[in-house]
Amino acid sequence: MSIHISAEKGQIAKVVLQPGDPLRAQFIAEKYLDNAELVSKTRGIFYYTGLYKGKEITVGASGMGFPSIGIYSFELFTEYEVDTIIRIGTCGAYSTDLQLFDILNVDNAASESTYAKYAWEIEDEILPHQGNIYNTINQTAEELSLKTKSINVHSSDIFYRKDPAVPAIATKYNCPAVEMEAFGLFANAKHLGKNAATILTVTDIIPTHEKISADERERALKPMMELALESALKSL
Secondary structure, eight states, X not given: OOSSOOOOTTSSOSEEEEOSOHHHHHHHHHHHOEEEEXXXXXGGOOEEEEEETTEEEEEEOOOSSHHHHHHHHHHHHHHSOOOEEEEEEEEEESSTTSOTTOEXXXXXXXXXXXXXXXXXXXXXXXXXXXXXHHHHXXXXXXXXXXXXXEEEEEEOSOSSOSOOSOOHHHHHTTOOEEESSHHXXXXXXXXXXXXXEEEEEEEEETTTTEEOOGGGHHHHHHHHHHHHHHHHHHTO
């Protein structure tokens, strides 16, 4: 077991789906995985391993922000020899060019964060997805007749801020949406030579204050979850 994940070696699959919320991880495991086993619940961060169409997959939470996903993804990659992590999450849109329920496959994540610089001496403000899983997601979406958009995303350390304007870095790198984890995941994967992708569902349109209701979230996130699971199959 690692410091923050209490699973034994061999209890974590080579491919991990990583939502931010532990309860979302539980939902995915219970709805989609056969013989799902809770293999870690340290700090209330649930990890389940089970079978999806006969292939072993793990789903477990990342928590919120770079420090949290930085810890969990690093330990998964190094202590449990995970090859691929697919982050599945939600995001807010800076632009009305995106709509509620849009599914995004993140091409690059741009950030003001010093996480990559001080963790791995990676100086870049913008980092791409890592490995082939991004292309697998696009291919799988096409096979499922599921419309996705490949975009750059702003990965922010900040949820609440004084200035309501779109941050300069989002404008600089043409990022129409914002979330809080992809840059940290991509940095870890780049440093370690692993595969990492991020699929997001738009749940908020920031300039118009539109948002998906709590009752709509299960329906809204289901296509993203199924896209991630089907993509994971192809990487095993």
